[in-house]
Amino acid sequence: MPAPLPEPATEATAEPTARATGSPVPSPPPAAPDDPLGRERAHLAASRAALRAMRADVEALDIKDVTANWVNSEVLKGQIEERIAALADLAGTPLFFGRLDYARAPGAEFTGGTEGGDGSDAFYIGRRHVHDTDGDPMVVDWRAPVSQPFYRASKKDPQGVTVRRRFGYTGGELTAYEDEDLTDAGGEERAGALLQREIERPRVGPMRDIVATIQPEQDEIVRSGIGGTVCVQGAPGTGKTAVGLHRVAYLLYAHRERLARTGTLVVGPNRSFLRYIEQVLPALGELNVAQATVDDLVAHVEVRAVDSPRAACVKGDARMAEVLRRAVRSGVTMPVEPVVVVRGSRRWRVPAYELEEIVRELLDRDIRYGAARDALPQRIAHAVLVRMEQAGEAPDDRVQDAVARNPAVKAAVKALWPQVDPVKLVLRLLSDGEFLAEHARGVLDEEEQAAVLWEKPARGVKSAKWSAADAVLIDEAADLIARTPSLGHVVLDEAQDLSPMQYRAVGRRCSTGSATVLGDIAQGTTPWATPTWREALAHLGKPDAAVEELTQGFRVPREVIAYASRLLPAIAPGLAEATSVREAAGDFRVRAVAEGELDAAVVAACHEALRKEGSIGLIAADPRIPALGAALADAGLDCVAPGEETSGAARLTLVPATLAKGLEYDHVVLDDPASVVGAEPDERTGLRRLYVALTRAVSGLTVVHARPLPRQLD
Numbered sequence: 001m002p003a004p005l006p007e008p009a010t011e012a013t014a015e016p017t018a019r020a021t022g023s024p025v026p027s028p029p030p031a032a033p034d035d036p037l038g039r040e041r042a043h044l045a046a047s048r049a050a051l052r053a054m055r056a057d058v059e060a061l062d063i064k065d066v067t068a069n070w071v072n073s074e075v076l077k078g079q080i081e082e083r084i085a086a087l088a089d090l091a092g093t094p095l096f097f098g099r100l101d102y103a104r105a106p107g108a109e110f111t112g113g114t115e116g117g118d119g120s121d122a123f124y125i126g127r128r129h130v131h132d133t134d135g136d137p138m139v140v141d142w143r144a145p146v147s148q149p150f151y152r153a154s155k156k157d158p159q160g161v162t163v164r165r166r167f168g169y170t171g172g173e174l175t176a177y178e179d180e181d182l183t184d185a186g187g188e189e190r191a192g193a194l195l196q197r198e199i200e201r202p203r204v205g206p207m208r209d210i211v212a213t214i215q216p217e218q219d220e221i222v223r224s225g226i227g228g229t230v231c232v233q234g235a236p237g238t239g240k241t242a243v244g245l246h247r248v249a250y251l252l253y254a255h256r257e258r259l260a261r262t263g264t265l266v267v268g269p270n271r272s273f274l275r276y277i278e279q280v281l282p283a284l285g286e287l288n289v290a291q292a293t294v295d296d297l298v299a300h301v302e303v304r305a306v307d308s309p310r311a312a313c314v315k316g317d318a319r320m321a322e323v324l325r326r327a328v329r330s331g332v333t334m335p336v337e338p339v340v341v342v343r344g345s346r347r348w349r350v351p352a353y354e355l356e357e358i359v360r361e362l363l364d365r366d367i368r369y370g371a372a373r374d375a376l377p378q379r380i381a382h383a384v385l386v387r388m389e390q391a392g393e394a395p396d397d398r399v400q401d402a403v404a405r406n407p408a409v410k411a412a413v414k415a416l417w418p419q420v421d422p423v424k425l426v427l428r429l430l431s432d433g434e435f436l437a438e439h440a441r442g443v444l445d446e447e448e449q450a451a452v453l454w455e456k457p458a459r460g461v462k463s464a465k466w467s468a469a470d471a472v473l474i475d476e477a478a479d480l481i482a483r484t485p486s487l488g489h490v491v492l493d494e495a496q497d498l499s500p501m502q503y504r505a506v507g508r509r510c511s512t513g514s515a516t517v518l519g520d521i522a523q524g525t526t527p528w529a530t531p532t533w534r535e536a537l538a539h540l541g542k543p544d545a546a547v548e549e550l551t552q553g554f555r556v557p558r559e560v561i562a563y564a565s566r567l568l569p570a571i572a573p574g575l576a577e578a579t580s581v582r583e584a585a586g587d588f589r590v591r592a593v594a595e596g597e598l599d600a601a602v603v604a605a606c607h608e609a610l611r612k613e614g615s616i617g618l619i620a621a622d623p624r625i626p627a628l629g630a631a632l633a634d635a636g637l638d639c640v641a642p643g644e645e646t647s648g649a650a651r652l653t654l655v656p657a658t659l660a661k662g663l664e665y666d667h668v669v670l671d672d673p674a675s676v677v678g679a680e681p682d683e684r685t686g687l688r689r690l691y692v693a694l695t696r697a698v699s700g701l702t703v704v705h706a707r708p709l710p711r712q713l714d
């Protein structure tokens with residue numbers, strides 16, 4: 001194994017920002033004591049210089065003497081490159097965003113932060129750790145234990161903090177700060193102007209991190225231990241995605257080695273969503289987190305067909321796991337003949353009844369089909385060895401291995417425990433009514449069996465018209481044959497849409513690790529969705545996971561969330577309406593137009609929205625997209641598809657309603673709600689789709705409709 005990456009060499013010098021191995025860096029001019037902003041700017045400049053020095057130290061590392069061979073040297077080079085990338089000073093990303101002052105007891109030692117003046121220790125909180133040439137912290141990583149009070153301390157429970165300071169930036173420039181005095185126990189707790197500004201800022205481009213403003217209830221989820229699975233139910237815009245991504249970053253910090261070995265994965269609903277969130281973790285310095293959709297995880301075959309809702313529901317039902325379990329083992333047969341192994345002049349015979357005992361014992365054990373198949377020749381060989389010993393021979397392990405490879409033993413294994421190909425097995429189940437009936441007996445009724453059977457049996461694996469749910473069945477079968485490797489942690493976003501079988505597919509990828517499950521039952525838009533979190537967690541294999549609820553909404557303006565929440569009694573009775581922390585009232589209007597004027601009115605609403613700052617999303621039922629695309633083009637308005645980068649010139653995204661989940665835009669123009677509802681197979685799913693579409697807006701929503709609005713909105 002290569003040696004771990006050595007810490008960059010540091011050497012104490014009188015000059016805090018100069019270093020031993022890199023080029024000296026000029027220290028910023030000292031700020032006047034009565035110029036606190038100037039002092040903070042000086043600390044920022046010094047921290048930047050220290051970061052540059054840390055980076056130069058790594059760049060200057062000479063690994064020639066450290067490594068013995070080519071492989072080690074390549075691994076080490078890779079680690080160094082990663083470290084250099086992690087130490088980049090990103091333009092426009094503040095190096096620190098907060099500061100905590102701890103009162104120092106009279107006579108107590110300086111605790112290793114920065115001298116905060118007036119006898120306090122100050123810790124600057126940022127995205128990454130920066131230290132000076134003495135190794136003393138100049139900026140503390142937001143994930144370090146010492147940073148936790150930045151997110152959790154309050155006037156009621158100050159956790160030793162006297163002052164919490166938040167910094168305001170314009171570009172990379174530190175331009176403001178705001179203090180909260182936490183020593184005033186009776187004082188009112190309220191969000192400051194900087195926090196409010198961060199929440200209200202216009203959105204452009206992909207999702208950004210929220211590291212400067214994580215709220216206490218969010219922080220509890222972010223920092224909960226790696227051993228436990230957490231499920232978060234939260235209304236639209238309560239920060240579920242943000243929390244899940246920050247939790248990964250936190251876990252990678254707290255358990256770096258373990259997760260480097262086992263891996264982490266973020267699962268999202270589709271590619272455009274993954275593109276939307278893909279920059280959050282790199283901005284937090286985490287470059288090695290895989291992202292995938294559930295379909296990517298189970299991509300054993302090319303998916304070319306769409307199931308009817310009924311077929312997809314039955315195929316997604318957890319009972320299919322039992323049907324597959326039976327089918328996988330259906331080729332196992334009980335022996336009727338003995339195995340006779342010839343070695344030299346002797347013949348060794350294992351009778352059929354003893355072979356049957358071995359087979360039955362393997363069937364009863366909780367091991368994978370393939371592992372049992374691998375064990376069978378050794379078991380038969382062992383039975384032969386026992387006979388050899390009884391006959392006075394003294395065979396060793398090598399003899400057992402040789403017997404296990406004997407053609408007679410191999411032939412018996414082939415007959416008793418045949419190899420199973422998961423793809424061919426599922427192909428047969430979906431094509432051969434008798435085979436399905438045999439294994440679905442007592443599990444699926446006749447109607448259900450008919451629903452999953454293909455109308456036209458497939459001729460072969462390649463020509464079969466596989467659906468997404470079929471691929472999940474193949475994944476289950478593959479896991480019954482050989483265990484799927486487990487990752488250390490999986491974040492599952494927009495989980496409310498998963499079928500029980502999909503939960504099982506994700507669950508086996510974190511069977512020895514933990515998971516963060518995020519979703520909103522009210523936004524579930526698949527007919528096969530799992531109805532409750534408890535049930536979902538049981539299918540995931542984590543029945544004891546805690547279910548937390550987030551209700552504070554950071555995205556949707558108050559008036560808009562109130563309007564969308566009118567749908568809640570119909571789509572998710574019992575779920576609490578989200579509150580909105582946004583102070584800006586939002587710009588909300590509903591416009592009724594005549595049928596023939598709809599497209600023009602929608603284009604006009606887009607024009608209006610484009611006069612304002614930020615991103616614009618035009619959301620419409622999927623079948624309406626081509627017509628609206630043409631209308632926008634005729635009007636000379638450029639637009640992009642979801643997940644494509646918006647720019648100053650193209651701020652407008654044309655969003656099919658089925659892709660809107662998880663995304664957000666400053667201004668949303670929503671085309672004809674009745675069409676959005678009507679494009680779904682049933683009313684409840686339609687209203688849920690509409691709820692998703694209505695809750696994408698950050699500052700403004702314009703609903704334009706020609707057909708009457710669904711009655712729940714009137």
Ligand SMILES: Nc1ncnc2c1ncn2[C@@H]1O[C@H](COP(=O)(O)OP(=O)(O)OP(=O)(O)O)[C@@H](O)[C@H]1O
Binds near residue numbers: 663
């Ligand atoms: N603590 C916070 N400070 C600032 N912004 C926040 C905070 N929490 C969430 N946000 C912002 O609120 C918006 C919504 O967050 P996010 O997309 O994570 O919500 P969600 O619960 O996943 O929503 P949905 O249910 O629609 O998928 C994002 O722009 C996010 O950056």
